[in-house]
Amino acid sequence: MKDGTGRSAVLIQNPFGRDHLDLGGAWPVIVDPRAPGLHPPLPGRDISGLVQGRVAGGGLELVEFAFTNARTLETGRDWNTQQAQLFFYESAIWHRRDFTAGKKSGRRYLLHFGAVNYRADVWLNGAYIGAHEGGYTPLAFDVTDALGEGDNFLIVKADARLDAATVPPLVTDWWNYGGIKREVLLLSLPDTYIRDYWIRLDDLATRRVRASFFLDGAAGGAEIELSLPELGETARAVVNDAGVAEVDFHTEAELWSPHRPQLYDVEIRCNGETIRDRIGFRTVERRGADILLNGEPVFLKGISAHDESPRHDGSAYGIEDARALLSLARELNCNFVRLAHYPHHQFVARLADEIGLLIWSESPVYWQIAWDDAATLQNARAQVRAMVERDRNRCSVVIWSVGNETPPTEPRLAFLKALIEEVRQLDDTRLVSAAIYGRDRDVRQPVVNTIRARLLTDAEVTEGTKTPVRDALLAAGVDADDRAALERLALAPRLSIDDPLSDYIDVIAWNEYFGWYYASQWAATVPIDEATMARMFLDLMGELAFDPAADKPLIVTEFGADAKAGFEGDDVTMMSETYQLRIYELQLAMLARSRKLRGLSPWVLKDFRSPLRTHPVYQDYYNRKGLVDETGARKKAFAYLQKIYDRLGDAPLQFMERKIAARDGPG
Numbered sequence: 001m002k003d004g005t006g007r008s009a010v011l012i013q014n015p016f017g018r019d020h021l022d023l024g025g026a027w028p029v030i031v032d033p034r035a036p037g038l039h040p041p042l043p044g045r046d047i048s049g050l051v052q053g054r055v056a057g058g059g060l061e062l063v064e065f066a067f068t069n070a071r072t073l074e075t076g077r078d079w080n081t082q083q084a085q086l087f088f089y090e091s092a093i094w095h096r097r098d099f100t101a102g103k104k105s106g107r108r109y110l111l112h113f114g115a116v117n118y119r120a121d122v123w124l125n126g127a128y129i130g131a132h133e134g135g136y137t138p139l140a141f142d143v144t145d146a147l148g149e150g151d152n153f154l155i156v157k158a159d160a161r162l163d164a165a166t167v168p169p170l171v172t173d174w175w176n177y178g179g180i181k182r183e184v185l186l187l188s189l190p191d192t193y194i195r196d197y198w199i200r201l202d203d204l205a206t207r208r209v210r211a212s213f214f215l216d217g218a219a220g221g222a223e224i225e226l227s228l229p230e231l232g233e234t235a236r237a238v239v240n241d242a243g244v245a246e247v248d249f250h251t252e253a254e255l256w257s258p259h260r261p262q263l264y265d266v267e268i269r270c271n272g273e274t275i276r277d278r279i280g281f282r283t284v285e286r287r288g289a290d291i292l293l294n295g296e297p298v299f300l301k302g303i304s305a306h307d308e309s310p311r312h313d314g315s316a317y318g319i320e321d322a323r324a325l326l327s328l329a330r331e332l333n334c335n336f337v338r339l340a341h342y343p344h345h346q347f348v349a350r351l352a353d354e355i356g357l358l359i360w361s362e363s364p365v366y367w368q369i370a371w372d373d374a375a376t377l378q379n380a381r382a383q384v385r386a387m388v389e390r391d392r393n394r395c396s397v398v399i400w401s402v403g404n405e406t407p408p409t410e411p412r413l414a415f416l417k418a419l420i421e422e423v424r425q426l427d428d429t430r431l432v433s434a435a436i437y438g439r440d441r442d443v444r445q446p447v448v449n450t451i452r453a454r455l456l457t458d459a460e461v462t463e464g465t466k467t468p469v470r471d472a473l474l475a476a477g478v479d480a481d482d483r484a485a486l487e488r489l490a491l492a493p494r495l496s497i498d499d500p501l502s503d504y505i506d507v508i509a510w511n512e513y514f515g516w517y518y519a520s521q522w523a524a525t526v527p528i529d530e531a532t533m534a535r536m537f538l539d540l541m542g543e544l545a546f547d548p549a550a551d552k553p554l555i556v557t558e559f560g561a562d563a564k565a566g567f568e569g570d571d572v573t574m575m576s577e578t579y580q581l582r583i584y585e586l587q588l589a590m591l592a593r594s595r596k597l598r599g600l601s602p603w604v605l606k607d608f609r610s611p612l613r614t615h616p617v618y619q620d621y622y623n624r625k626g627l628v629d630e631t632g633a634r635k636k637a638f639a640y641l642q643k644i645y646d647r648l649g650d651a652p653l654q655f656m657e658r659k660i661a662a663r664d665g666p667g
């Protein structure tokens with residue numbers, strides 16, 4: 001597709017705060033499952049006519065596509081949930097937008113997209129503009145030269161195809177919602193404009209604010225004025241020849257926090273442009289195993305969430321969807337939300353700033369990535385950079401995550417270290433993490449050996465059952481005939497949660513599924529039948545404890561269980577609300593024994609669509625670990641977690657260790 005003339009996409013800070021024409025709406029489309037590039041152009045299907053805006057001439061002219069009289073799709077929404085035929089669709093769709101624009105000399109014009117999943121190719125008035133890969137971060141192209149005075153036509157090919165080299169990869173446990181899912185704006189800017197700015201509290205003790213700016217088209221010597229009108233504070237910075245300006249000043253601003261989400265109007269003026277934003281001033285740091293917000297330890301009472309809205313089917317977008325999601329987290333008494341597994345739309349962090357929620361933002365480096373592929377790393381770097389640059393003015397964002405559940409191999413370590421370096425270069429004021437699942441030798445092996453020892457020391461277990469277990473324990477290097485050793489082994493271990501990544505991240509974030517996956521995954525290695533393993537696990541959860549070896553905070557970023565809302569069941573029936581509740585009770589009692597636990601974000605706020613969850617009765621393409629289902633129906637575990645978080649107040653979970661009994665909840 002690219003004829004080599006494509007220009008690179010850039011990221012423009014605060015696009016809605018610029019002079020803009022909103023191009024969102026119903027666009028005519030051509031669904032093109034065999035997207036060009038997969039086959040030679042056929043007569044009448046040579047898309048060069050399509051992108052040139054050729055209209056079927058009728059008569060003897062063969063043209064086999066047209067936007068006139070075509071179906072339309074709304075931008076700002078995925079295509080999967082707009083038309084039933086597109087529910088499973090993951091290939092290419094051509095979109096056309098005709099619009100009228102004024103064009104003034106001495107102005108620059110940028111075409112900004114909030115996100116296009118997964119790849120976008122853009123033409124304007126027949127000229128190829130460029131391509132962008134990555135379905136969850138903004139992209140903008142300078143189209144000044146291609147924009148016409150008056151009528152224009154814009155063609156966007158959105159291609160949702162993923163593969164082994166994309167980020168995310170082909171296999172994910174969430175729906176690959178395709179299309180122009182967020183905003184499309186035509187921005188009008190001065191010939192030298194502020195492309196990026198970053199304003200943050202840089203030093204708590206002295207209340208020093210640092211403001212950084214980048215001018216595009218910079219003429220060295222230009223002056224930027226930054227003011228906080230409510231505080232009567234103003235600072236000025238002079239741009240250097242590279243277009244960069246920095247200024248420090250001390251502020252009287254009140255600190256931002258979840259209890260007091262104090263934001264200030266900010267005005268930035270340069271070259272005739274005034275940009276307005278709202279900024280909160282706070283610091284977040286790590287001291288040993290504590291997370292400090294404004295110098296004080298904080299416990300993250302969180303929940304994980306995908307960017308789906310309780311208001312409608314499909315991907316979320318816009319202030320109302322953000323409000324629906326964060327209101328649900330607020331109702332749960334959360335002070336923290338893990339936005340999994342990719343950057344959510346920009347309204348979420350902006351609203352979190354306003355209402356006082358702490359945010360974990362994550363890049364879609366998920367499961368099996370092409371760790372050795374240089375282009376994949378380049379793509380991941382670009383997506384991490386865009387994630388940070390878009391939201392680093394959002395005080396609610398406290399943790400950047402460079403991945404989720406990736407295998408602890410050397411190629412992965414090198415890949416993630418490069419991403420961590422990228423983040424730290426862009427932002428030295430926040431914590432960096434990645435959700436891990438722990439090493440086999442730290443988690444599965446000790447637990448399996450404890451299960452084996454318990455079976456061998458249980459007089460009621462038959463010799464037939466014991467024999468293979470004994471053999472497995474001997475093979476694991478344990479003297480299965482040493483009774484005292486077995487009895488020691490049968491005691492629940494305090495597990496060490498570590499990963500080669502532990503040295504490079506600030507927060508150890510651990511996904512664990514005790515009570516859900518592990519019995520089915522590990523029973524065969526004991527060996528024992530799954531139901532027995534599951535029962536032994538439920539007992540063991542009452543004794544297990546965890547801590548990272550590193551002197552760093554632990555956040556349990558995932559635990560949970562599927563439950564079909566309305567299926568009451570009982571506490572030994574998976575997929576039932578009662579069993580989900582039991583897992584929450586056991587998990588919270590278990591995690592309260594962890595000395596370095598400084599937060600949790602159970603999986604997951606709302607049932608979400610997934611191609612991997614196909615059970616026709618319980619799932620039907622929904623992952624049902626939500627505390628509410630897609631209709632907003634609350635499950636039993638919702639009220640339980642809500643109560644625990646309410647009782648906690650600002651205290652860590654350990655505060656309730658004595659009170660959280662596995663069956664009756666907090667007193």
Ligand code: GCU
Nearest residue numbers: 173404405511558603623625
């Ligand atoms: C995984 C993963 C999630 C997934 C969840 C589950 O650990 O991080 O993306 O949806 O667990 O299995 O439900």
